[in-house]
Amino acid sequence: MNKKALRKEMMATLSSMKPADKQEREEILKSRLLDLIESQGIQSLGIVLSMPHEMDTDGIIDHLTLQGKVIYTPVCNYENKQMEFRRFTSFDKVTKDEKNLRIPEYTEDVNNHPEMIVVPGLIYSQDGYRIGYGGGYYDRFLSHYDGLKVSLLFEEQLGEVIPENHDIPVDLLITPERTIDAEAERKRNV
Ligand SMILES: Nc1nc2c(c(=O)[nH]1)N(C=O)[C@@H](CNc1ccc(C(=O)N[C@@H](CCC(=O)O)C(=O)O)cc1)CN2
Numbered sequence: 001m002n003k004k005a006l007r008k009e010m011m012a013t014l015s016s017m018k019p020a021d022k023q024e025r026e027e028i029l030k031s032r033l034l035d036l037i038e039s040q041g042i043q044s045l046g047i048v049l050s051m052p053h054e055m056d057t058d059g060i061i062d063h064l065t066l067q068g069k070v071i072y073t074p075v076c077n078y079e080n081k082q083m084e085f086r087r088f089t090s091f092d093k094v095t096k097d098e099k100n101l102r103i104p105e106y107t108e109d110v111n112n113h114p115e116m117i118v119v120p121g122l123i124y125s126q127d128g129y130r131i132g133y134g135g136g137y138y139d140r141f142l143s144h145y146d147g148l149k150v151s152l153l154f155e156e157q158l159g160e161v162i163p164e165n166h167d168i169p170v171d172l173l174i175t176p177e178r179t180i181d182a183e184a185e186r187k188r189n190v
């Protein structure tokens with residue numbers, strides 16, 4: 001199957017998850033991520049404002065904002081294909097971009113080097129390679145980023161991903177069941 005068909009299939013799988021079941025697993029993912037942030041002493045992080053079929057990030061963002069962590073969310077420039085991370089302060093100060101994605105209202109407070117970035121995606125291999133939504137926004141961005149890269153996913157999203165030249169793998173994969181040290185998997189595979 002090509003990447004486009006794989007994306008479509010995974011979107012359908014995610015959309016067909018029973019809401020109660022999805023919510024229960026998201027709660028586990030949330031607490032696993034919060035534990036990691038705590039144990040690593042992370043103060044600043046980049047994370048998406050989720051779309052309906054995605055892993056819900058609003059609860060995570062709420063919790064971290066209350067803890068005083070500094071949150072940045074992505075804003076895409078669809079012309080030059082670049083992405084930057086803008087400071088998020090409140091859900092009252094969120095607007096929509098031209099593709100209907102939620103973004104923080106304009107602020108000059110941009111930080112492209114938060115300590116951790118939660119990287120979105122549809123399909124992941126155990127060694128941290130990823131099929132995203134196809135813009136290449138994260139791959140381009142991550143080529144200049146050297147902090148901790150973490151992804152949150154359901155077990156159903158683990159599969160085979162054939163790495164391409166520009167693909168930047170993540171360091172850790174968190175599922176409701178386990179945390180996979182993707183970097184160690186890569187070392188094991190060479
Ligand atoms: N919630 C959330 N925000 C996010 C992402 C994400 O995965 N989730 N992104 C993660 O990268 C970035 C946005 N990614 C995008 C990827 C592709 C297109 C896009 O141009 N889509 C085409 C259709 C592509 C297709 O053929 O399926 C379009 O809308 O015309 C837009 C945004 C930043 N913000």
Ligand SMILES: Nc1ncnc2c1ncn2[C@@H]1O[C@H](COP(=O)(O)OP(=O)(O)OP(=O)(O)O)[C@@H](O)[C@H]1O
Binds near residue numbers: 120121130132136
């Ligand atoms: N570092 C880069 N420099 C230039 N072009 C890139 C880079 N990374 C990705 N691209 C281009 O972006 C397009 C989409 O890439 P790809 O299919 O790997 O996206 P993806 O991994 O699904 O998305 P994302 O990285 O946004 O989650 C491709 O045409 C690819 O060549």
